[in-house]
Amino acid sequence: MDAGGIDEFVAFLARRLPDRGIRSTVMVTDPAVSGGRLMRALQEEGIEVIHGYPSECLGWLREQRPDVISAHAPPDWLVQAAHELGIPVVETLHAAPTPIGTDWRAEGPRSRNIRFLIAVSDLVRRQYLRGNPAFSADAIYTIPNGFNSTHRQMTDRTAARKWLGLQDEFLFVSLARHVMQKNAYGLLVAFAEVAKLFPHAHLVLAGRADDPVYMKQLQLLHKKIPERHRIHLRDNISNPSPLLSAADCFVLNSFFEGWPLAPMEALCAGLPVVMSDVGGAREQIGLDGRHGCLVPNPLENPEAVTWDSVARERFRPQRNRAALVSAMNSIIANREYWATSRATLSSEAKVRFDTEACIQRYAQVLERAVVS
CATH class of the missing domain: 3.40.50.2000 (Glycogen Phosphorylase B;)
Structure with a gap:
């Protein structure tokens, strides 16, 4: 464990x-x-x-x-x-x-x-x-x-950003194991477009590399991206609270989930969430845009996803790429709104995920x- x-x-x-x-x-x-x-x-x-x-x-x-x-x-x-x-x-x-x-x-x-x-x-x-x-x-x-908040004590945001060396940069965070289910490959492809438009945007992907073959492909893709210096691949972080405190948005582009804990924890930290349409996504962030952006599943129909279809499509162009890019661009463009909404997002999430x-x-x- x-x-x-x-x-x-x-x-x-x-x-x-x-x-x-x-x-x-x-x-x-x-x-x-x-x-x-x-x-x-x-x-x-x-x-x-x-x-x-x-x-x-x-x-x-x-x-x-x-x-x-x-x-x-x-x-x-x-x-x-x-x-x-x-x-x-x-x-x-x-x-x-x-x-x-x-x-x-x-x-x-x-x-x-x-x-x-x-x-x-x-x-x-x-x-x-x-x-x-x-x-x-x-x-x-x-x-x-x-969400078990008793085992996650939040860190002061100013101190957390100083720890990471951040000033005015916009930080996306994704906490997920490096396996094809979590689809970091598709997220990197989409973020590369965001990074071209917003020179101050950064992405941290932190998670355990459970699939060495998949991780190798992720690293090869990373090397090909011109903005790779703003994409940070990291191992699993046992206590992600400082990272969430420093972040501006959480993003998860999975092929399938049941009820992912990481975006729920991010909402409790006051972050807007960009998430693909998987199990738990609609309940966590809704359809009204108040808690972030729900984007289509990488395979379109979340109820029809199978392990075989994920394996076939994991390194191919994905159907939700444009929507994912648009959602991340929108969060950056409305940075001030989301910054002032942190306390509300956090308090509401802690009630919803009691x-x-x-x-x-x-x-x-x-x-x-x-x-x-």
Whole structure:
């Protein structure tokens, strides 16, 4: 457990469910994962973390017999074992398609071992029910992720910009792993046009390079852009608060998402958001322009995106490029308006993404799974 929205949200649940009377243990089922920032932080906070080979995890399940499992991208063997042990599973759908794709023929039988599903956005819920129509619509709940502000203390904006050496520059920030789902390649192509028009515009892309092949193509593209000195590729930042405090706008041009945490965190920091039409985008920034700009999905129809279509189009000219360029240009052109709106954007976002509402609904569904 280190970086990424799912890891952050699992940590959020582990920290907050005890407030609702639900003692939590985190089980990391991938033996290849070693340590990680979040895993260490949870252990230091006194939260039990189980990490080992499948046989070790199965042994723990048989011995401890938890009342319920809140599952996030669980392996099939865990779902099957929980079913055999009579432990109800509530699985959260963080995105569809999943990074490994969804075999809908296998999903029907697998889902019969799931008590309830939680979709993080209405788009994800619709995508799932279209692929697995036999699953009861009454057994899938939509609960948007909350923003855990207690673990993100904002930095003074003046100090943050001084730390980055910024004066009058306009700073776009994108926080996302360097993988094809997040589509940094398409964002770089679009920002190169913005940079030509606005010599003071900069872009920081910070994220873990989970796909070395994709990262190599991103670096090759970066070298070809004349304005590359204003495009900054960085590794993952464990605490992005100083970067968000210094930034003027957040931008995310993903092919697909479930409910991305980074733009929600940016809104809570008072930033306008430019985001492609993916799961959670309409709920987070809306269609009225009050919280930023929603641009079309790079593949046009967000409900029709598949892993194969993303792989085919990841390095090709994308259909939303002009709209993405126009949205970023508009944010820069209205810089003063957005600067004076920071406090309002932040206060509204913290109400809209209230963690208490999120954790309460999760607790209710988990408790319902135990008694049903």
